[in-house]
Amino acid sequence: ACARSGNAVLMTPLRDPNPPSSPAHSHLMATPMSGQLECVGWLRAAVRGVPAEEASEALAGYFAHCSASPAEAIEQRLDGLCDKLRAAAGEYEVEEIDEQCVLGRRLYHKMLLAFLESEERRLQHGHFVETLLSQGIFHSSLFACCMECVFASYCMQSSVFPQIMHTLDLSPFDLYKVIDPFVKHEPSLPQYLRVHFREVEVKILEHMAWALESPLHAQLREYDALLASPEAAGGESRAATALEQFLKKVKYLAASRVNDLCLRLLLRKELVAQIWECIKVVVEGPARHLMRGRHLDQIIMCTIYGVCKVNKRQDEAPKTFRDIIEQYKRQDKAAAKVFREVRMGDAGEPPQDIIAFYNKIFIPAMKDHLLRILDASRKQQRSPCSTLQSTAESEIRPPSGVLASPQRVLGDRDVFVSHPRTPVAAMTPRTRTLYAFGDSPSGGLLRINHQLASQPRDGSDAANALRALSTTPSHGAASAAMPAPAAVPAPVERKRSHEGGMSKKQLQRRLADDGAAIPVDRSSSHGSSSG
Numbered sequence: 001a002c003a004r005s006g007n008a009v010l011m012t013p014l015r016d017p018n019p020p021s022s023p024a025h026s027h028l029m030a031t032p033m034s035g036q037l038e039c040v041g042w043l044r045a046a047v048r049g050v051p052a053e054e055a056s057e058a059l060a061g062y063f064a065h066c067s068a069s070p071a072e073a074i075e076q077r078l079d080g081l082c083d084k085l086r087a088a089a090g091e092y093e094v095e096e097i098d099e100q101c102v103l104g105r106r107l108y109h110k111m112l113l114a115f116l117e118s119e120e121r122r123l124q125h126g127h128f129v130e131t132l133l134s135q136g137i138f139h140s141s142l143f144a145c146c147m148e149c150v151f152a153s154y155c156m157q158s159s160v161f162p163q164i165m166h167t168l169d170l171s172p173f174d175l176y177k178v179i180d181p182f183v184k185h186e187p188s189l190p191q192y193l194r195v196h197f198r199e200v201e202v203k204i205l206e207h208m209a210w211a212l213e214s215p216l217h218a219q220l221r222e223y224d225a226l227l228a229s230p231e232a233a234g235g236e237s238r239a240a241t242a243l244e245q246f247l248k249k250v251k252y253l254a255a256s257r258v259n260d261l262c263l264r265l266l267l268r269k270e271l272v273a274q275i276w277e278c279i280k281v282v283v284e285g286p287a288r289h290l291m292r293g294r295h296l297d298q299i300i301m302c303t304i305y306g307v308c309k310v311n312k313r314q315d316e317a318p319k320t321f322r323d324i325i326e327q328y329k330r331q332d333k334a335a336a337k338v339f340r341e342v343r344m345g346d347a348g349e350p351p352q353d354i355i356a357f358y359n360k361i362f363i364p365a366m367k368d369h370l371l372r373i374l375d376a377s378r379k380q381q382r383s384p385c386s387t388l389q390s391t392a393e394s395e396i397r398p399p400s401g402v403l404a405s406p407q408r409v410l411g412d413r414d415v416f417v418s419h420p421r422t423p424v425a426a427m428t429p430r431t432r433t434l435y436a437f438g439d440s441p442s443g444g445l446l447r448i449n450h451q452l453a454s455q456p457r458d459g460s461d462a463a464n465a466l467r468a469l470s471t472t473p474s475h476g477a478a479s480a481a482m483p484a485p486a487a488v489p490a491p492v493e494r495k496r497s498h499e500g501g502m503s504k505k506q507l508q509r510r511l512a513d514d515g516a517a518i519p520v521d522r523s524s525s526h527g528s529s530s531g
Contacts, residue, residue: 035192039153047106065129088167107146114185141178172208173216207295264327277373293343302362
């Protein structure tokens with residue numbers, strides 16, 4: 001017997017004639033072991049026939065564009081980098097490192113050729129070759145990406161990122177600039193390595209590139225000065241373009257986390273719009289110094305608390321740092337260190353918790369911006385053509401194909417709806433009962449219906465969320481794009497309190513307190529000490 005689902009024919013466990021490349025198999029999740037085996041096979045196939053100790057004939061053709069051949073300098077640099085890897089290896093790993101360095105050097109020659117060919121196609125000439133090949137940081141970063149492929153494929157946990165970055169004396173920002181083109185220039189790169197490099201890039205974007213000693217800060221100061229200069233109207237440099245791309249990715253990462261955390265906290269749309277405007281103030285320049293030596297998530301949590309504080313209404317429970325931290329800890333890759341250890345002012349000052357950072361540093365720097373954004377938000381709400389909220393929604397909404405967080409549809413019961421994270425073909429009998437409308441056992445659906453029907457409210461929030469899910473294409477289709485998540489459900493209409501009648505002086509009094517703006521009541525917000 002078989003059942004049809006979309007274009008795939010799913011057979012019973014005893015009969016499965018579908019080939020491995022069929023849609024029925026294409027969504028089976030690879031295990032870490034199978035992913036690494038695939039990577040090792042790809043690696044050996046990718047470097048087959050590529051020399052390790054000298055440039056290929058195709059590379060030598062590009063070297064001919066230079067006034068002096070860079071071949072010898074390149075090989076000497078590779079020798080030095082391999083020596084650093086051997087020195088950092090354990091006593092019993094030296095021989096293994098030697099073998100992996102050979103694979104890394106071969107992959108380096110292959111990828112260097114791919115970089116040069118791509119640049120030639122983009123620029124339609126070869127005058128760039130000497131400039132690119134004379135940049136030592138570029139070569140070291142490219143070799144680091146190649147060795148990261150080797151170490152990740154062979155599960156060398158003691159050598160992979162971030163250790164390889166320290167071993168080869170590379171800054172996170174320099175490594176970041178090579179990761180994206182590296183992945184793009186190798187279309188056959190296994191999915192296991194693509195995910196690995198994405199995780200590396202996220203760590204760099206969220207905090208590593210913002211370290212105190214990072215060269216990013218000096219480059220951003222030069223970039224800001226360039227934008228402020230009248231001569232900036234001319235053509236932008238390649239370095240400026242790279243910085244713009246970096247900041248764009250930081251904003252994209254911040255948007256996804258703001259969207260997720262605000263959904264978990266069930267914040268009103270106007271609050272989400274104000275939070276996003278404040279985050280842009282930090283990332284885009286006016287308060288970018290707050291990121292120096294800190295983590296993006298620290299800025300997001302402080303912003304959420306500050307915006308909720310100045311928008312506090314008498315008819316809704318206040319959002320405390322404890323609430324925010326509890327929801328933050330449910331995010332993927334959340335770490336207690338982020339809210340327990342925040343860099344304060346001076347480099348020699350010991351880190352403190354996020355509440356101390358909020359009171360002493362964040363609010364003094366952001367108070368005026370918070371008031372300005374709040375004032376603009378209220379003016380926009382009174383205007384018939386409001387744009388602030390709609391602009392924020394479009395900027396923080398995940399694009400097609402990005403899964404949204406579970407959306408709570410009933411305020412006083414733990415009823416959530418979400419898009420499936422796991423393809424149906426890869427579910428176990430137990431995980432299939434957790435969600436998958438239309439596939440779950442009838443008893444589970446009856447229990448959900450009973451919960452929804454027993455609510456004293458009209459259930460419109462739940463109905464809207466369920467209706468949005470019912471119009472979503474099946475996740476089983478490989479090419480089906482996931483729609484943007486529904487907006488944060490609006491709260492039940494209640495009588496407005498004094499929110500609209502608060503004067504600017506009252507807001508400033510709420511923000512100011514004897515030198516510590518919006519001091520946090522630790523008796524109700526001691527989330528930084530929670531595990």
